[in-house]
């Protein structure tokens with residue numbers, strides 16, 4: 001396990017409440033998750049175009065767990081993430097979410113997406129906008145998209161709280177173009193946290209961060225996930241990092257699960273099954 005370090009630092013807000021406290025409360029009231037799984041995939045297949053990209057995926061995501069998805073390029077990892085997010089619909093099989101039920105209607109998918117947030121590989125930030133405005137974009141579905149009015153005060157406070165949570169309060173008004181790579185990644189994390197999600201999806205979030213910073217950020221990621229009572233699914237190319245960070249590793253090859261187990265069972269034989277060239 002990585003030694004705990006506070007890269008971001010938790011800043012207390014005027015309300016005396018950290019985002020972690022607020023989020024834990026909202027997460028707890030937002031799901032009836034408890035000891036059950038937050039999300040269950042039952043024999044899910046997904047097509048892109050006419051080809052089957054995922055086949056027969058059965059997977060439980062226990063509440064509060066960290067699952068690392070590993071696999072070669074083109075194996076279907078991002079497709080799986082888009083399916084977990086409700087962006088891609090299965091061509092066969094079923095997803096069900098705690099407190100929502102089957103994710104097979106517009107209403108159930110909307111409910112699922114409202115409590116899900118994503119951290120992207122290249123942060124997907126708008127460079128000319130400030131850190132604060134980028135974090136507010138994480139709340140775009142919480143107000144009228146055609147509104148010309150300034151963001152409501154409550155949402156601005158929520159965004160400021162999320163920036164404080166990742167230790168970036170002093171950079172709130174700086175354009176993202178003038179932030180370092182690590183700071184941008186933290187803005188991306190704040191933009192996800194501001195949604196007060198219960199499910200956090202991260203697709204190669206450390207791809208553009210140097211190895212030393214990656215280890216520190218992974219450690220901090222783990223802290224945030226636990227403090228916010230989140231369920232995290234993270235795609236990682238670094239296998240050592242996957243072992244350190246995750247409670248469970250899922251290996252995918254050719255759109256199928258080739259390995260599923262605790263990190264200490266992800267041995268050379270398991271690795272060879274997923275990455276035959278290593």
Ligand SMILES: Nc1ncnc2c1ncn2[C@@H]1O[C@H](COP(=O)(O)OP(=O)(O)OP(=O)(O)O)[C@@H](O)[C@H]1O
Nearest residue numbers: 048049050053071072073074075076077078079080
């Ligand atoms: N929009 C799309 N339309 C059709 N096929 C697609 C589309 N996006 C991805 N694919 C195909 O689906 C397969 C899985 O792609 P996916 O991006 O899920 O893989 P991945 O494991 O995330 O790869 P990488 O590690 O390179 O990001 C690939 O063969 C890819 O070419």
